[in-house]
Amino acid sequence: xxxxxxxxxxxxxxxxxxxxxxxxxxxxxxxxxxxxxxxxxxxxxxxxxxxxxxxxxxxxxxxxxxxxxxxxxxxxxxxxxxxxxxxxxxxxxxxxxxxxxxxxxxxxxxxxxxxxxxxxxxxxxxxxxxxxxxxxxxxxxxxxxxxxxxxxxxxxxxxxxxxxxxxxxxxxxxxxxxxxxxxxxxxxxxxxxxxxxxxxxxxxxxxxxxxxxxxxxxxxxxxxxxxxxxxxxxxxxxxxxxxxxxxxxxxxxxxxxxxxxxxxxxxxxxxxxxxxxxxxxxxxxxxxx
Numbered sequence: 001x002x003x004x005x006x007x008x009x010x011x012x013x014x015x016x017x018x019x020x021x022x023x024x025x026x027x028x029x030x031x032x033x034x035x036x037x038x039x040x041x042x043x044x045x046x047x048x049x050x051x052x053x054x055x056x057x058x059x060x061x062x063x064x065x066x067x068x069x070x071x072x073x074x075x076x077x078x079x080x081x082x083x084x085x086x087x088x089x090x091x092x093x094x095x096x097x098x099x100x101x102x103x104x105x106x107x108x109x110x111x112x113x114x115x116x117x118x119x120x121x122x123x124x125x126x127x128x129x130x131x132x133x134x135x136x137x138x139x140x141x142x143x144x145x146x147x148x149x150x151x152x153x154x155x156x157x158x159x160x161x162x163x164x165x166x167x168x169x170x171x172x173x174x175x176x177x178x179x180x181x182x183x184x185x186x187x188x189x190x191x192x193x194x195x196x197x198x199x200x201x202x203x204x205x206x207x208x209x210x211x212x213x214x215x216x217x218x219x220x221x222x223x224x225x226x227x228x229x230x231x232x233x234x235x236x237x238x239x240x241x242x243x244x245x246x247x248x249x250x251x252x253x254x255x256x257x258x259x260x261x262x263x264x265x266x267x268x269x270x271x272x273x274x275x276x277x278x279x280x281x282x283x284x285x286x287x288x289x
Contacts, residue, residue: 031153032151032153032155032157032212033150033212034148034212041058042201049141049147050139050140050141051137054074054134054136060167060170061132062129062132062138063140063142063165064130066205068139072134072135072137073135076130078129078131131170140167142163145164145207146207147204149202149203150201150202150282152202153199154199155232156195157195158230158231158233159196159230160193164229164284167202168196168203173198175197176193176195177193177195181237183247184271213280214279214280215234215279220275222274223272223275225272226271227283227285228283230282231275231280232281234277235275236275237274240273254268
């Protein structure tokens with residue numbers, strides 16, 4: 001949280017009125033907030049660049065491939081480093097030919113490959129993001145995406161677009177779990193999602209601006225599947241009545257676009273989902289065509 005006081009959500013005319021009044025029933029159930037002002041260790045260096053401050057007592061998880069610049073005495077560590085070291089030691093000790101026939105080498109190599117291909121996630125239970133420790137400052141960004149910083153309070157955040165996460169507090173636990181409804185798999189091409197648990201900050205860079213919407217049992221939200229970035233644990237995604245028709249049309253349009261003999265660009269069929277329950281959903285704009 002920012003030093004010197006509590007962090008408050010953005011407060012302007014565009015914000016859901018329930019988020020601006022702490023006396024409402026809805027406010028007491030809010031566990032995810034888009035921050036303004038920023039916390040002191042994750043902040044907007046510019047609208048499309050995230051600044052991150054690493055201190056000896058405050059390590060961060062950062063997506064190393066999104067680092068634009070850094071300064072200071074920083075160390076980056078990833079869970080795969082131990083596997084890489086084990087593979088290297090085996091090769092140096094036995095040689096390449098002997099290593100290929102070593103069962104422990106092939107088992108370790110297989111684990112390393114799984115860590116790389118499983119949705120960019122280390123199966124040790126952490127996001128495929130390096131742990132930055134020491135002291136210094138890091139600047140991150142990705143393809144001019146809009147930077148947002150969120151605070152999660154003792155809840156779960158199911159993240160559907162993992163590559164848009166730039167950094168998060170090391171205190172958050174992260175795992176890969178089958179949490180995406182079957183009906184959303186047609187949009188995300190997987191039923192797995194990153195699940196972030198606990199209390200801490202999460203920073204993203206998205207192809208358009210983000211908005212956090214509150215959901216209650218009496219006030220569900222209809223959300224487009226491609227626009228949905230994340231949602232909290234109290235949310236259940238269910239298909240609307242026209243889902244089957246739209247899903248079929250999405251498949252037809254995909255075929256028309258990808259069959260070489262046809263190669264007809266028809267745009268995409270939008271898939272909608274109903275967010276039910278009590279919690280929050282994060283949407284972002286951008287060209288999803």
